[in-house]
Amino acid sequence: MPSAVSSALSRSNADPVDDALTAAVAAVSARVVAVGAANPVVVLDGRSGAGKSSLARRLVATWPGRGRVQLVALDDVYPGWDGLADGVDYALRTILSPHARGLVGVWERWDWETGSRAEAYAVDPSLPLLVEGSGLLTPEVARVADVSVWVDSPLSSRKPRALGRDGDTYRPHWDRWAAQEEHHLAAHDPAHLADLVVSVP
Numbered sequence: 001m002p003s004a005v006s007s008a009l010s011r012s013n014a015d016p017v018d019d020a021l022t023a024a025v026a027a028v029s030a031r032v033v034a035v036g037a038a039n040p041v042v043v044l045d046g047r048s049g050a051g052k053s054s055l056a057r058r059l060v061a062t063w064p065g066r067g068r069v070q071l072v073a074l075d076d077v078y079p080g081w082d083g084l085a086d087g088v089d090y091a092l093r094t095i096l097s098p099h100a101r102g103l104v105g106v107w108e109r110w111d112w113e114t115g116s117r118a119e120a121y122a123v124d125p126s127l128p129l130l131v132e133g134s135g136l137l138t139p140e141v142a143r144v145a146d147v148s149v150w151v152d153s154p155l156s157s158r159k160p161r162a163l164g165r166d167g168d169t170y171r172p173h174w175d176r177w178a179a180q181e182e183h184h185l186a187a188h189d190p191a192h193l194a195d196l197v198v199s200v201p
């Protein structure tokens with residue numbers, strides 16, 4: 001069963017989102033340390049606007065291990081607005097599975113303007129790897145992850161955050177993307193696959 005991290009407001013901080021992210025960083029970092037690997041794989045899943053990207057950036061900035069941690073955001077991988085599942089499959093095939101086998105992975109960024117793959121990036125299997133994105137936590141991904149995290153957040157917070165970040169670019173596509181997330185939830189129940197569930201208000 002995944003453990004839960006409270007998002008309760010601390011006495012010292014007036015920002016509940018910041019409090020929740022600080023608690024989440026501490027919890028995930030503790031799990032990474034417990035794994036005891038030089039090159040652990042951490043995956044962050046959650047619905048759009050839940051706080052995955054913010055959590056990922058904080059984890060990279062305060063990574064508990066030595067050396068560089070590689071971060072891949074699935075926003076750079078999904079092949080368009082209907083590509084949630086295909087993007088996760090692509091990440092598993094080109095990034096996560098090679099890393100698990102000790103091989104260099106190579107993935108190509110999705111150019112949202114041209115609708116095609118663009119420049120290539122290599123993933124070093126000797127270094128830690130952090131991958132974040134909606135739809136990521138499937139049974140196949142869970143098997144190659146050392147630490148898997150579900151980021152939970154209410155719709156009333158998620159939607160304003162996501163649209164505030166991406167504005168009019170995202171607004172026309174919110175419903176079609178949400179439908180793909182719903183399918184992922186029904187098919188994979190990612191919160192129950194996760195080692196850790198964190199809540200962001």
